Amino acid sequence: MTYRTRLPHRTRGPGALVTGGSRGLGLFMARQLAERGCVVTIAARDADELERAAVRLREETGATVHTAVCDVRDRAAVGALVREVHERDGLDLVIANAGVIQVAPVDAVDAAEFADAMDTMFFGALHTSLEALPYLKRTRGRLGLIGSVGGLLGVPHLLPYSCAKAAVGALAEGLHAEAAASGVSVTAVHPGLMRTGSHRQAEFGGDVDAEFGWFSTAAGAPLLSMDAERAARRIVDAVIQRRARLVLTAPAKAAQLVHGVAPGLTTRLSGVAARLLPTAQGRGPLRQGAEAGEPRNPVARLVRSWGSARNDRVVDRANQHEPGPRTSS
Structure with a gap:
């Protein structure tokens, strides 16, 4: 492979860290890095989930894969993790991916859901960046921050997610400008819908079954969503290529372009889309997608079954079977 798609070799391989690496997109990015000769550390909150992911990565790639139980909301814990990876493997590349997805109308959530999204996605990315940058400056390394198209425009029924991802995007752009002089590259990544099996782990509020129905349909629909393993390959390429x-x-x-050219029109169109989404049925605890039922309307069930079929098929490979602590997008 050329330098465009592979990191420079050392005797033991470059050291890479992926937060939220136990499932979904994070797991697929870790696999890409392992296949390119990296010594990979995957970090998440659930030890059992991490071990299942690591066993699979080792079997499939033959690479050295370490695990670390870490809550990215805790800066001290992130600092200890980054220092451990640096001292053991060297720290050449870091991808901050840990996240949560909350799907509900704003009437069904409170400030706590916004705080949870910000703590995990924005402050998780911030803690990872601040702790990793001193080591990455020594290796002229690479940092990737996983935002979302949801951070480029406000998405109805995903407002906590959109707000946190918008902050991640701003952080990535600012860090890219400031870190360039030290030889560190920072890549802002804004994926659209991907087939990661995340509908199993996402949290839903309001009319839970209906919210699960539209989200799982959109997240798996062929024309709207992207194969997550192909997305992971392109993301890792972009980070390596700086x-x-x-x-x-x-x-x-398309959404980014239209919003940039005509933000008012985009907002009005979002308002039209919001009217087609389920209405709130009061506040209450959010429930994970694995606990949601099928839509009550038979036509809606048929549409969900069609739209979500590809996403359902990736659940096993993405390690999304067991509901547990939320660690990855």
Whole structure:
């Protein structure tokens, strides 16, 4: 492979860290890095989930894969993790991916859900960046921050997620500008919908079954979503190539363009879309997708079954079977 798709070799391989690496997109990115000769550490909150992911990665790639139980909301814990990886493997590449997905109308959530999203996604990315940068400066390393098209425009029924991802995007752009002089590259990644099996782990509020129905349909629909393993390959390529920004999926690129040219029109169109989504049925605890039922309407069930079929098939490979502590997008 060329330098465009592979990190420079050392005797033992470059050291890479992926937060939220136990399942979904994080797991697929870790696999890409392992296949390219990296010594990979995957970090998440659930020890059992991490071990299942690591066993699979070792069997499939033959690479050295370490695990670390870490809550990225805790800066001291992140600092200890980053220092351990640096001292053991060297720290050449870091991808901050840990996240949560909350799907509900704003009437069904409270400030706590916004705080939870910000703590995990924005402050998780911030803690990872601040703790990793001193080591990455020594290796002229690479940092990737996983945002979302949901951070480029406000998405109805995903407002906590959109707000946190918008902050991640701003952080990535600012760090890219400031870190460049030290030889560190920072890549802002904004994926659209991907087939990661995340509908199993996402949390739903309001009319839970209906919210699960539209989200799982959209997240798996062939024309709207992207194969997550292909997305992971492109993301890792972009980070290795030191690209400043990557937007994935044609719908995400179109949404970014329209919003940039006509933000008022985009907001009005979002309002139209919001009217088609389920209405709130009061506040209450959010429930994970694995606990949701099928839509009550038979036509809606048929549409969900069609739209979600590809996403359902990736659940096993993405290590999304067991509901547990939320660790990855």
